[in-house]
Amino acid sequence: MISYGHYIGGKQVAGTSGRFAEVFQPMDGSVRGKVALASKAEMSAAVANAKAAQPAWGATNPQRRARVLMKFLELAAKANDELADILAREHGKTVADAKGDIQRGIEVIEYCIGAPQMMKGEFTEGAGPGIDIYSMRQPLGVVAGITPFNFPAMIPLWKAGPAIAAGNAFILKPSERDPGVPMRLAELFLEAGLPPGIFNVVNGDKEAVDAILDDPDIKAIGFVGSTPIAEYIYGRGCSNGKRVQCFGGAKNHMVIMPDADMDQAVDALIGAGYGSAGERCMAISVAVPVGEKTANELVKRLVPRVESLRIGPSTDSSADFGPVVTAAAAAKIKDYVDIGVKEGAKLVVDGRGFTMQGYEKGFYVGGCLFDHVTPDMRIYKEEIFGPVLSVVRAKDYEEGLRLCNDHEYGNGVAIFTRDGDAARDFAAKVQVGMVGVNVPIPVPLAYYTFGGWKRSSFGDLNQHGPDAFRFYTKTKTITSRWPSGIKDGASFVIPTMG
Ligand code: NAD
Numbered sequence: 001m002i003s004y005g006h007y008i009g010g011k012q013v014a015g016t017s018g019r020f021a022e023v024f025q026p027m028d029g030s031v032r033g034k035v036a037l038a039s040k041a042e043m044s045a046a047v048a049n050a051k052a053a054q055p056a057w058g059a060t061n062p063q064r065r066a067r068v069l070m071k072f073l074e075l076a077a078k079a080n081d082e083l084a085d086i087l088a089r090e091h092g093k094t095v096a097d098a099k100g101d102i103q104r105g106i107e108v109i110e111y112c113i114g115a116p117q118m119m120k121g122e123f124t125e126g127a128g129p130g131i132d133i134y135s136m137r138q139p140l141g142v143v144a145g146i147t148p149f150n151f152p153a154m155i156p157l158w159k160a161g162p163a164i165a166a167g168n169a170f171i172l173k174p175s176e177r178d179p180g181v182p183m184r185l186a187e188l189f190l191e192a193g194l195p196p197g198i199f200n201v202v203n204g205d206k207e208a209v210d211a212i213l214d215d216p217d218i219k220a221i222g223f224v225g226s227t228p229i230a231e232y233i234y235g236r237g238c239s240n241g242k243r244v245q246c247f248g249g250a251k252n253h254m255v256i257m258p259d260a261d262m263d264q265a266v267d268a269l270i271g272a273g274y275g276s277a278g279e280r281c282m283a284i285s286v287a288v289p290v291g292e293k294t295a296n297e298l299v300k301r302l303v304p305r306v307e308s309l310r311i312g313p314s315t316d317s318s319a320d321f322g323p324v325v326t327a328a329a330a331a332k333i334k335d336y337v338d339i340g341v342k343e344g345a346k347l348v349v350d351g352r353g354f355t356m357q358g359y360e361k362g363f364y365v366g367g368c369l370f371d372h373v374t375p376d377m378r379i380y381k382e383e384i385f386g387p388v389l390s391v392v393r394a395k396d397y398e399e400g401l402r403l404c405n406d407h408e409y410g411n412g413v414a415i416f417t418r419d420g421d422a423a424r425d426f427a428a429k430v431q432v433g434m435v436g437v438n439v440p441i442p443v444p445l446a447y448y449t450f451g452g453w454k455r456s457s458f459g460d461l462n463q464h465g466p467d468a469f470r471f472y473t474k475t476k477t478i479t480s481r482w483p484s485g486i487k488d489g490a491s492f493v494i495p496t497m498g
Pocket residue numbers: 146147148149150151173174175176204205206209210224225226227229230247248249250280281383385411452456
């Protein structure tokens with residue numbers, strides 16, 4: 001049994017609150033260990049420690065900070081198999097998919113090696129008589145990241161990389177469901193030369209999160225998780241005067257036009273709908289075929305593919321996907337399927353009864369496929385976060401576009417078509433933050449930014465890319481006059497350079 005405490009000030013410390021949560025191994029339903037849930041006092045102590053460590057790190061030149069990240073990359077590459085194994089065991093996704101999770105995080109660290117470039121300010125010589133103006137980016141101090149269970153490597157690294165590279169001290173409050181990878185990342189950062197207290201992991205639940213929200217020494221919070229919690233954190237964090245960005249839930253549509261390459265569209269839907277058991281914020285959960293003929297053809301082709309999905313334990317390299325994260329998640333997903341049936345959607349593939357031979361206690365849900373889903377149904381409106389794909393039939397392109405735009409979530413979306421005009425019109429008009437054209441999971445690369453629209457995101461800057469450096473730094477602008485000795489008397493009007 002593993003016992004996770006916290007990682008504070010460069011060392012593992014045991015939790016003192018006396019409260020713990022179980023950490024499961026979803027593939028067989030066993031309890032892998034327990035994780036300490038921090039009290040408010042433990043969080044305050046971690047923040048005080050980080051606050052003491054931050055000034056020296058912030059004053060370290062950005063190139064040296066970047067070198068620590070370079071060393072981290074080397075160590076993370078060596079630890080890749082071990083990290084993927086921990087991740088797959090605690091999350092449930094396959095080892096191959098876990099490696100993708102790690103890789104997407106690593107790519108952001110690679111981007112953050114450009115910190116010296118990202119931290120550069122601007123300079124205007126001679127903005128007025130003897131006057132130069134320049135700006136600089138400075139770290140905020142202590143900042144925090146609160147992250148979800150579904151990408152336990154990628155999202156902590158998306159948050160920590162830019163925060164640390166910019167010279168902040170970082171407190172990570174990872175998901176209590178899979179804390180193993182974040183704890184290991186803390187060790188790797190330390191081994192790479194990061195000073196103690198700059199990357200801290202404080203495990204916990206609502207109490208730890210509330211302590212972050214109310215601690216006056218935490219200047220910024222980056223959150224990723226479900227929309228109700230995102231909204232709560234955004235509201236309370238902002239009202240406490242912090243800089244807050246929160247990324248929430250999703251219901252990603254894929255519009256399939258009548259001229260789409262149907263083989264390509266079906267492959268895309270199978271991978272994007274059922275990969276990682278649908279536990280991705282960029283998973284496609286709604287297929288929108290345009291026209292009856294397209295819909296009939298799509299469903300006809302999808303059915304055998306969904307029926308023959310290979311589900312397996314996370315360590316099975318030939319599995320398409322593994323179990324979901326907890327027994328409660330599996331039950332919730334099956335409940336949604338029951339609701340869909342009651343609402344009148346046609347369940348054409350039913351995975352509720354799936355059990356994995358030899359792993360009967362694992363948290364498995366078989367692939368489910370609904371046809372004739374309508375926009376008033378709960379299974380359409382709400383995020384299921386499981387291997388359940390809903391087909392909503394649209395009579396024409398306009399209706400397909402309207403569905404995407406009217407949905408409360410706006411994280412990702414895709415259109416499959418061979419018509420450049422339709423693709424261009426869609427990209428311009430769709431009210432969604434990340435758009436794929438014949439690409440089902442359009443997660444932008446590290447040097448672009450990641451973020452949804454509508455109720456998928458709260459706050460005005462995105463994750464990673466240049467926005468992340470803006471989020472984790474504050475800008476100072478200096479107007480200076482040299483040479484000294486210029487005497488033009490007192491002025492009582494607002495200064496202008498005109
Ligand atoms: P979650 O909202 O349950 O938990 C996220 C974090 O908030 C965790 O660290 C958790 O401990 C904390 N938390 C949970 N309940 C809380 C409460 N009542 N008060 C304070 N803190 C609380 O999300 P999850 O189940 O871990 O992750 C899945 C969700 O995350 C899905 O909705 C998914 O769409 C979303 N997600 C979004 C993105 C994105 O970039 N938009 C990326 C990944 C996941």
